[in-house]
Structure formats: structure tokens, C-alpha cells
Amino acid sequence: MSVSLSDLRRVSVVGVGLHPYQRPSATPYTELGVHAIRAALRDAGLPWSAVESAYTGTATTAMGLSRLMYRHLGGSGIPMAQVENASASGSTAFRHACHEVASGLVDVAIAVGVDKPLVFRPPRSAAGVVDLVGSRVAPFTAFALMANRYMYEHGATAADFARVAVKNSRNGALNPNAQRRTPRSLEDVLSATPISGPLTRLQCCPIGEGAAAAIVASDDAIERLGLDASRSVRVLASASRSERMHRAEDVDTALTRETTRVALEEAGVTPRQLDVVELHDAFTVEELCYVEAIGISPPGAAPRQLAEGELDIGGRVAVSASGGLLAMGHPIGPTGVGQICEVTTQLRGEAGERQHPGARVGLAHMVGVGSVCLVHVLARE
Amino acid sequence: MPQARISAHPTLHGTDRNEPALRATRCTACESTFFPPLRLGCEACGASDAALLPVEIAPRGVLRSAATVHVHAGDDIEAPFVVGEIELDEGPRIRGILEDLSGLGDVEAIGRSVEGVWHRCGPDPEGNEVVDLRFRLCEGATS
Numbered sequence: 001m002s003v004s005l006s007d008l009r010r011v012s013v014v015g016v017g018l019h020p021y022q023r024p025s026a027t028p029y030t031e032l033g034v035h036a037i038r039a040a041l042r043d044a045g046l047p048w049s050a051v052e053s054a055y056t057g058t059a060t061t062a063m064g065l066s067r068l069m070y071r072h073l074g075g076s077g078i079p080m081a082q083v084e085n086a087s088a089s090g091s092t093a094f095r096h097a098c099h100e101v102a103s104g105l106v107d108v109a110i111a112v113g114v115d116k117p118l119v120f121r122p123p124r125s126a127a128g129v130v131d132l133v134g135s136r137v138a139p140f141t142a143f144a145l146m147a148n149r150y151m152y153e154h155g156a157t158a159a160d161f162a163r164v165a166v167k168n169s170r171n172g173a174l175n176p177n178a179q180r181r182t183p184r185s186l187e188d189v190l191s192a193t194p195i196s197g198p199l200t201r202l203q204c205c206p207i208g209e210g211a212a213a214a215i216v217a218s219d220d221a222i223e224r225l226g227l228d229a230s231r232s233v234r235v236l237a238s239a240s241r242s243e244r245m246h247r248a249e250d251v252d253t254a255l256t257r258e259t260t261r262v263a264l265e266e267a268g269v270t271p272r273q274l275d276v277v278e279l280h281d282a283f284t285v286e287e288l289c290y291v292e293a294i295g296i297s298p299p300g301a302a303p304r305q306l307a308e309g310e311l312d313i314g315g316r317v318a319v320s321a322s323g324g325l326l327a328m329g330h331p332i333g334p335t336g337v338g339q340i341c342e343v344t345t346q347l348r349g350e351a352g353e354r355q356h357p358g359a360r361v362g363l364a365h366m367v368g369v370g371s372v373c374l375v376h377v378l379a380r381e
Numbered sequence: 382m383p384q385a386r387i388s389a390h391p392t393l394h395g396t397d398r399n400e401p402a403l404r405a406t407r408c409t410a411c412e413s414t415f416f417p418p419l420r421l422g423c424e425a426c427g428a429s430d431a432a433l434l435p436v437e438i439a440p441r442g443v444l445r446s447a448a449t450v451h452v453h454a455g456d457d458i459e460a461p462f463v464v465g466e467i468e469l470d471e472g473p474r475i476r477g478i479l480e481d482l483s484g485l486g487d488v489e490a491i492g493r494s495v496e497g498v499w500h501r502c503g504p505d506p507e508g509n510e511v512v513d514l515r516f517r518l519c520e521g522a523t524s
């Protein structure tokens with residue numbers, strides 16, 4: 001019989017840490033990763049020797065990269081492996097770390113996301129799949145098609161998409177770990193270099209480098225190791241689904257709806273109860289489509305609710321309080337773990353200037369090329 | 382001497398007939414149709430290669446979305462150009478290059494019927510005419 005995370009023993013995030021997301025530099029990935037891991041250990045109040053298992057979310061750097069990074073914490077011989085799932089690599093690493101603790105195999109596990117944008121090899125070319133458009137359609141054009149379809153269905157305007165970038169740039173400006181820290185006006189976003197359809201450069205996320213780490217632990221470990229239980233954040237649900245043949249609507253939107261439904265049901269949470277949401281806003285249109293697919297906004301209502309401030313920090317639900325992929329950045333492997341760091345920080349009430357008041361329940365969502373979708377629900381109890 | 386017409390992507394479209402046609406796959410187990418053509422097994426029902434038949438389908442359908450592209454990595458086309466997402470009458474949802482939108486904006490063109498046309502890429506070294514398949518709006522047609 002299959003079970004879900006909620007049927008197993010409790011697992012909580014006890015420590016988070018980041019290396020700021022930044023433009024590609026000469027910094028080795030090992031330095032990015034070790035910085036984030038030490039920050040997470042410090043945050044948890046744990047020595048590296050307490051960590052029993054490590055999952056590294058990474059997609060664009062090098063094969064078998066884990067040990068050269070973890071050895072700097074003191075080689076402890078623990079199991080470690082890379083988890084590659086495109087943009088959702090970090091989210092998937094986190095999911096496996098949670099499963100290992102929840103199942104009782106280990107008491108403390110770490111999920112680390114680390115990447116430098118060195119190697120991008122699309123699976124379609126390796127599979128020998130040829131189509132009529134080839135490299136003339138980049139990911140941003142796939143999402144430009146999504147944007148124009150949304151305009152057709154809901155009468156949205158170019159400014160409706162641009163407002164997502166305005167909000168997320170404002171949030172990112174408050175995040176010391178964000179790659180883009182300049183707040184942008186509606187005029188800035190609309191007049192930026194045109195890329196595809198209604199999308200301008202400032203409506204497309206920057207792909208840079210960075211690292212993020214999240215340590216998860218069982219209740220036993222929290223007690224045995226004397227961790228601060230009041231700062232631990234419980235993982236209520238982990239859901240992961242992959243694309244099936246959808247005829248009716250956009251693939252990533254349909255996949256988001258399906259995966260979120262599984263996660264919220266497992267968590268026993270309704271969309272209305274969400275306080276903070278980090279989602280895959282690689283392109284502005286995605287935020288509008290996904291908040292509707294998650295059930296935060298009714299179909300077609302996201303632009304109005306965004307414009308009225310409902311999705312702001314301090315609004316009904318803070319969406320991408322970190323700045324999201326658009327402003328915090330999207331270094332691929334780290335991104336999904338970075339979302340867990342932000343949600344955890346928000347639920348602890350430790351987000352400083354960008355704190356969403358009264359945050360108690362949070363959701364993290366990523367999609368990855370393939371397509372795959374990962375959703376986690378966290379709560380402060 | 383008349384030269385032959387050569388397909389730029391022979392696995393995707395044939396030039397045996399005058400009318401443009403797409404090379405697709407039909408699953409005899411579940412009747413699903415796939416473009417680009419599919420081998421190894423059916424995505425809809427899992428039937429093996431033996432159930433997958435090559436078929437030619439008409440490049441006709443309805444424009445689900447369109448976007449004017451300013452930035453791309455292709456080496457054989459000048460931006461800006463328009464990419465369309467098309468629901469083919471035969472089932473598959475595909476993407477193709479649109480020749481032009483007859484003065485319509487991207488969003489205004491959505492919902493219109495489109496059809497495939499040969500786009501001349503130029504002669505090959507033997508003087509044959511190389512063609513690619515693009516799309517245009519059907520005249521006066523709306524759906």
C-alpha cells in the first residue's frame with residue numbers, strides 16, 4: 001500500500017542558508033555551496049557530523065560534484081548524490097531529504113542546491129526529436145505564447161504581465177540574497193528590450209550562480225540534539241507529478257493545478273489558507289497562470305488582484321516575497337531549495353523588511369523542463 | 382530543365398505531392414495522432430512500435446496562440462518573425478512559423494484558421510528548390 005508524507009513521522013526544516021544569487025563569476029561552485037551549508041548549520045545550531053545524508057540539486061555544473069564540496073565540512077563518509085530535475089532539481093533534492101527523514105532511515109538530512117551556468121543540454125536534441133521550429137523557439141517564446149493566449153482568454157493587457165515584474169523587483173530589492181536588487185517601475189518594465197510577444201527583458205528571470213541549503217530533521221533529532229523547536233518549520237506535504245497528454249490547456253498550468261491539488265490535500269490546507277507562496281515565475285505570465293491554477297485567484301482574476309495589492313507582502317497572500325525567480329534569480333539547482341529557505345524564514349517571522357505579517361502556512365512550487373512539477377507545503381505550528 | 386522540390390526536413394514533411402503535408406504517426410491501438418512523428422511507443426496508451434503507423438496529415442488547424450519573436454537562437458531566419466501554436470484538425474498541437482498575420486496583431490489572430498504553405502529556402506548545390514513548411518491565415522476564415 002502506498003502512503004504519503006503525512007502518514008510517516010514528522011519532518012521539519014531546522015536550518016536554512018544561502019549564498020547570494022549573482023551573475024556568473026570565477027567563484028568555484030564549491031565555495032558557493034560551502035558558504036550556504038555553513039550558514040544552514042549555523043542557523044540550525046548543528047555540527048556537520050550530525051548530518052546523516054546529503055542530496056545535491058544541480059543541473060548545469062558538472063557530474064558527480066557533491067563530494068568535492070562536502071569534503072570541506074570534514075569528510076564524514078555519509079551517503080551523497082546529485083539530483084537532476086532541470087529547474088526543479090533543488091525541489092526534488094529537498095523532497096528526497098524529507099522522505100529519508102520521514103521514513104525513519106535517518107534523523108537529519110540536508111538538501112543543497114548549487115549551480116553555475118556552464119552546461120545546458122536539452123533532452124530533445126539528445127532524443128533526436130526534431131520539430132518545425134527548432135531553436136527558433138526558446139523557452140521565453142513558449143511563455144510568450146502562454147501570455148498571448150492568456151490575453152486572448154481573459155482580456156489581459158501587456159501591463160498586467162509587467163506588474164508581476166514590478167512587484168517582484170520591489171520584493172527582491174529587500175532581499176540581500178537576490179541577484180536583481182533594483183526596484184522597477186511599470187514604465188521600466190514595459191520599455192525594456194523586447195524579447196518575445198509581450199515579454200520584455202525585465203519579465204524574464206536572470207540565470208546566474210549561487211547556492212542554497214536546507215536541513216531537515218525528525219522530532220527525535222530536534223530533542224536529542226537540543227535544537228530550538230520553536231524555530232522549526234514542519235513539512236506538511238511533498239507532491240511531484242509529470243506531464244501527461246493535456247489537450248485542453250497549457251501544459252505547465254495543468255501540471256501545476258494537478259500537483260498543487262495533491263499537495264494541498266495531503267497537507268489538509270485550502271488555497272485560501274496560504275500566507276506565503278514562492279512559485280516558478282521564470283516569466284511574468286507564469287505568476288498569473290499559476291496563482292489561478294493553485295486556487296489563490298479565480299480564473300482571469302489574477303491581474304486585478306495583483307494590481308490591487310492582494311499578492312503583495314502585507315496583502316492577502318505574499319507571492320514571491322523573495323523577489324521570485326524574476327528578481328532573486330534562477331541559478332537552476334539552488335532555486336527550489338532557495339524557495340524553502342524563503343518560506344521557512346517567512347514562517348519563522350525572521351524575514352525583516354520583507355516579512356509578511358502573520359505568515360503561518362507557505363507553499364513552494366517549481367516546474368522543470370520535461371515537464372515536471374514539485375510542490376511543498378510548510379507550516380509553523 | 383525543371384528541378385525537384387526538396388524538403389528541408391524530410392522526416393517532418395514530404396514533397397511527393399503538390400499540397401504540403403505533415404508526416405505524422407497514428408496509433409492503431411488508441412487512434413491518437415502525433416506530430417512530430419513518434420517512434421518506440423505511444424505516449425497516450427503505451428502501445429509498442431508495432432502499433433504506430435506513419436500517416437500524412439493536412440497542415441490545417443486553428444491558431445491557439447501567436448507571438449512575435451525578437452530574440453532567438455535559429456540561424457536561418459531574421460527576427461522579428463511570428464511563431465504560432467496550432468491545434469491541427471487531426472489532433473496534435475504543434476508550433477510553426479507564420480508567414481504573416483495579414484496586418485493582425487498576435488492576439489487578434491488567435492482563433493483564426495491557418496494552413497500550411499511551402500516556404501522557399503533557396504536552391505541546394507544541385508539547383509533543386511529546398512522548401513520548409515510554414516503557415517498562413519486562411520483567407521476570410523474565422524472559427
Ligand SMILES: [Zn+2]
Binds near residue numbers: 408409410424428
Ligand atoms: Zn496509443
